[in-house]
Amino acid sequence: MTRTRQDCQVLxxxxxxxxxxxxxxxxxxVIYLDGNSLGVLPRATASRVQEVMQREWGQDLIKSWNTAGWIDLPGRIGDKIGRLIGVKPGECVVADSTSLNLYKVLSAALQMARADAPKRRLIVSERSNFPTDLYIAESLARQHGAELKLIDSVDELPAALNGDLAVLMLTQVNYRSGFMHDMAAVTAAAHAAGALVIWDLAHxxxxxxxxxxxxxxDFAVGCGYKYLNGGPGAPAFVWVNPKHAERFWQPLSGWLxxxxxxxxxxxxxxAPGIRRYIAGTPAILSxxxxxxxxxxxxxxxxLGGMAALRKKSVxxxxxxxxxxxxxxxxxxxxxxxPREASQRGSQVCLSLAAPLQEAGYAVMQALIARxxxxxxxxxxxRRLEQVPHILRFGFTPLYIGYAExxxxVEHLHAVLASEEWRRPEFHQQGAVT
Amino acid sequence: MTRTRQDCQVLxxxxxxxxxxxxxxxxxxVIYLDGNSLGVLPRATASRVQEVMQREWGQDLIKSWNTAGWIDLPGRIGDKIGRLIGVKPGECVVADSTSLNLYKVLSAALQMARADAPKRRLIVSERSNFPTDLYIAESLARQHGAELKLIDSVDELPAALNGDLAVLMLTQVNYRSGFMHDMAAVTAAAHAAGALVIWDLAHxxxxxxxxxxxxxxDFAVGCGYKYLNGGPGAPAFVWVNPKHAERFWQPLSGWLxxxxxxxxxxxxxxAPGIRRYIAGTPAILSxxxxxxxxxxxxxxxxLGGMAALRKKSVxxxxxxxxxxxxxxxxxxxxxxxPREASQRGSQVCLSLAAPLQEAGYAVMQALIARxxxxxxxxxxxRRLEQVPHILRFGFTPLYIGYAExxxxVEHLHAVLASEEWRRPEFHQQGAVT
Incomplete structure (x- = not known):
């Protein structure tokens, strides 16, 4: 029997x-199911940023690079993120944006591949990967005489792990579908094929x-403003396996x-190790x-850490x-x-079957209004059957509860059952982020 | 006769x-003469950033990309900066750091030079340029098969403007000496020699x-956290002459x-025009x-704009x-x-003659303590006579007065006359920013 609201309250x-x-x-x-796009504001943030502005910047001014430890922030926060992604202190830093960090690691990976296996010239990724990853790869493929090959389905992955592959570049959890790759298995398979692997951990x-x-x-990048609740456009992070970290320059060789x-x-x-992946001066407030x-x-x-959070997320x-x-x-x-939890990140996507296949945008607008x-x-x-419009819901176990x-779902039911979504105001298109 | 404090008060x-x-x-x-390194906190900033945090992020969440215009910030602020640097709306954007913006424009410039004048392979800059500029140029020279040639004195510049020169890359005001290039004259001379010019406007x-x-x-980049008072590590800006803006990709092809x-x-x-120089998601708080x-x-x-500010600065x-x-x-x-105001930015550097040539660090520490x-x-x-230790003082006419x-100077006199700088606590070295 389907669970009741009371059952959820008990949970x-x-x-x-x-x-x-x-x-x-x-x-x-508000029931906020978009923490996979922009995490919510922590209570501590406003007072901390005020302190940075008023005391560290306003009063102590230039001294704060040392006395307030601004210069150490990229490493200090990188170490904290390291605890969430299974790497040691000193291996991860915060810097720039996900796009730029991807540029750094893909450049390094292509240099390594060129040195170790010059005949390998393919970068493989998924056509459904988040576009910025593909745009950066397209740029670097041009620069390095490599080729970006996009697969349309994860079923094509085994065949792509061949002697032409230099770098496999995947986002572990797909931003649209929520599909989650098995990081260990895919990495092992790519390594067995002689390739390097970059993971985008944005989701x-x-x-x-x-x-x-x-x-x-081998390499990983990730986003600060989704599940890490860092605020809009928060700086991103970058990790490089220590065995690779000092092999090559990354090209964005800024002074820090x-x-x-x-x-x-x-x-x-x-700089030794991961610190060479820092480029210019970090944006301290963000x-x-x-x-x-x-x-x-x-x-x-x-309270059980990421294992407990994952359990609740599932x-x-x-x-x-x-x-x-x-x-x-x-x-x-x-x-x-994916229905199977082990193949799904912390989000669930729904779509609408015919004859409502075009209604997704308005349904989401009606939900947001509620x-x-x-x-x-x-x-x-042109092919909504295969690639439907998606209603995307992120579930962040830090702040979402079962009754929510x-x-x-009751709101979704109401929007559909009452055909509320047909109201004209829900059909005005705006920029979607 | 030297002016008195009363004279200054009248001014x-x-x-x-x-x-x-x-x-x-x-x-x-505090008498703050370091606005050329980190500008001071504007009164409006704390409440504005609070509003961004509490209302735009905290309450309106993801919607603020549209409703609060976050997505338009790079162009909106770029237009404002454009008014300070003599360019039209739509020609300048705010993004990333100075280092990364330099990477973008130097990449574009080298692509242009390769297309238009393939035999030109020199990037010329000054050895005394701010290091991050040189590091970025070193990286791109490697990538593009170009060579970075550094001149040791501005006297060497005319000879460097020859048929080998692809890109002249200068910081208009030298971060150490305060020497200011004549932008129009140098640009014209470089163009006459068939080269492109990149100006770093950090100072x-x-x-x-x-x-x-x-x-x-042709191209310009600049810093947000010095005379623009944008806060520690504030995002930087980038301008490209509209006639060049669409000729080439810049390589940091992020989704925005x-x-x-x-x-x-x-x-x-x-994107058309300068918007292609935006890369990843901007750090909104900063x-x-x-x-x-x-x-x-x-x-x-x-009140007279930059002309009036410059007059006061001089x-x-x-x-x-x-x-x-x-x-x-x-x-x-x-x-x-430089003694001549037309050759000097908004800063003045002092040094100490023998036998005090080593005392600069301690003198500055003593001044800071005051x-x-x-x-x-x-x-x-190894050659302090030629390249002495420098006491650097920035004069920001927005907030510095004559009596200050x-x-x-009276404090400087006291530190030297009393030999206060010899106190041991002023000789402890820390990181200098």
Whole structure:
């Protein structure tokens, strides 16, 4: 029998992670299922950023590079993120954006591949990967005389792991479908084929357990503003397997990646290890906010850590699927994410079957008007059967509860059953992020 | 006769720009002569960043990309900076760091040079340029089969403008000496030699009048956290002459430089014009703070704008030189910046003659202890006569007054006359920024 709201309330009451929600000020009346796009504001952030502005910048001014440790932030926060992705202190730094960090590691990977296996000239990724990853790879393929080959389905992956492959570049959890790669298995297979592997952890870090070291991965990048709650456009992170870190320059050789930046020497000498992946001066306000966000995830360490968060995430997603199918399947709702939890990140995507296949945008707008914030991702208008419009819902176990999942599905039911989504105001298109 | 403190007080009373100082909360008891390294906190910034955090992020969450105009910030602030550097709306954007923006424009310039004049393979810059510029050029020279040639003196510049030159890359105002290039004359000479010119405006934007369009410059980058008061590590800006902007990709092809980022297409299609120089998602908190800083400079527009600011800057610098030489020359102080105002940015550097040539660091520490914040830049220990240790003082006419200049020199006199700088605590070395 489908679970009731009371059942969900009991799950909330028994939830040992529930206290973590008090780290955030969520707007009243909102069920926020878009933490996979922009995480929410931690309570600690506003006062911390005020302190950085008023005391560290306003009062102590230039001294704060040393006295407030601004210069150490990229490494300090990188170490904290390292605890979430299975790497040691000193292996990860915060810097720039995911796009730029990907540029750094893919450049390094292509240099390594050229040195070790000059005949390998393919970068393989998925056509459904987040576009910025593909754009950066397209740029570097041009530069390095490599070729970017895109596969259309994960079924094509085994065949792509061949003697032409230089670098396999994947986002572990697909931003649209939520499909999750088995990092250890894919890495091992790519290594067996003689290739290097780059993982984009944009939808992984802070969302589920990641063990880069255990998987013997080569490179990873990830996003600060999704599950890490770092704030809009928060700086990103970058990790390089220590065995590769000093083999090559990354090309964005800014002064803070220099071995001795304050000696102001005219020649570049890359810093040891991961610090050479820092480029220019870090944006301190945004970086300080990121640290507060990362701390909200680390706060779970005393309560079972990422394993406990993942367990709750799976439970939330499974509850959502169960309720959405029970209540809304007859109204056209279909699951568009993998059903198997081990193949799914912390999000669930739904689509609408014919004759409602075009209604997704308006349905999401109607949900948002009711305070249920998810997002819409357009499908391929010429073949909606294969690539449908998507209603995307992210479940962040730090601050989402079971009764909220129940309520979200009830809103979805109401929007569809009452045909509320047909109201004209829900059909105005705006930029979608 | 040397001016008295009362003379300086009169200058302050008559200063039509004096009201601009009320835009800032300066710490009490501090004479801040380091705005060329990190500008001060504008009063508007703290409340603006609070609003971005609490309302835009905390309450409106993901919607703020549209409703709060986050997506437009790079262009909106770029347009504001454009008013300070002599370019039209739509020609300048804010993004990333100075280092990364330099990477973008130098890549584009080298592609252009390769297409138009394949035999030209030299990038010329000054050995005394800020190191990050040289490190980025070193990286790109490797990539493009070009060569970075460094000149040791501006006297070598004419000879360097020859048929081998592809790109001349200069910082208009030298970070150490304060020497200012004549942008129009140098650009014209480089163009006459068939080369492209990149200007780094790190110590120019907001400090003095800049007319990129009038000089027919090719590319420019600049810093948000110095004279623009954008906050520590604030995002930087980038300008490309519209006639070049669409000729080539810049290689950091992140999704927000795409012509239609929200269509999520797998192939990169660069945005028209300068927007292709945006890469990844902007760090919104730091970017919002930058806008407040830029606004503090634009506030001068009603009072004569950059011309009036420059006039005051020259007056402050000349007063400082006059007083420092009158009071401290006999104590070993020497001018290490150009004496001629037209060859000097908004800073003045002093050095110490023998036998005090090693004392610079301790003298600056003693000044800082007295609340006079400048900074120290080490010379070349093997040839201090030619490259002395430098005491660097920046004069930001938005918030520095004439009496403060007088007081700063009196403190310098006291530190030297009393040999206060010999106290052991002033000899402990820390990281210098």
């Amino acid at each position: 909330d009451d028994e939830d040992t992670l529930r206290e973590l929600r008090h780290q955030f000020d969520l707007p009243p009346g 992984s870090a802070g969302a589920h357990e990641v063990d880069l070291s255990g998987a013997r991965a 990646g220099h071995a001795a930046p304050f000696q102001f020497t005219p020649n570049y000498q890359p 970086t300080a906010a990121l640290e507060c966000g990362v701390d909200t995830v680390l706060a779970a360490e005393a 439970a939330l997603c499974e509850l959502f699927i169960e309720l959405a199918e029970a209540r809304c399947a007859s109204l056209g709702i279909r699951l568009s994410s 305070g249920v914030i998810g997002d819409f991702r357009a499908g391929d208008p 999942v129940f309520d979200a | 302050d009373d008559e200063d039509t720009l004096r009201e601009l100082r009320h835009q800032f909360d300066l710490p009490p008891g 120019s934007a907001g400090a003095h009048e800049v007319d990129l369009s009038g000089a027919r410059a 430089g795409h012509a239609a980022p929200f269509q999520f297409t797998p192939n990169y299609q660069p 970017t919002a703070a930058l806008e407040c800083g830029v606004d503090t400079v634009l506030a001068a527009e009603a 007056a402050l610098c000349e007063l400082f030189i006059e007083l420092a030489e009158a009071r401290c020359a006999s104590l070993g102080i020497r001018l290490s910046s 609340g006079v914040i400048g900074d120290f830049r080490a010379g070349d220990p 200049v007088f007081d700063a």
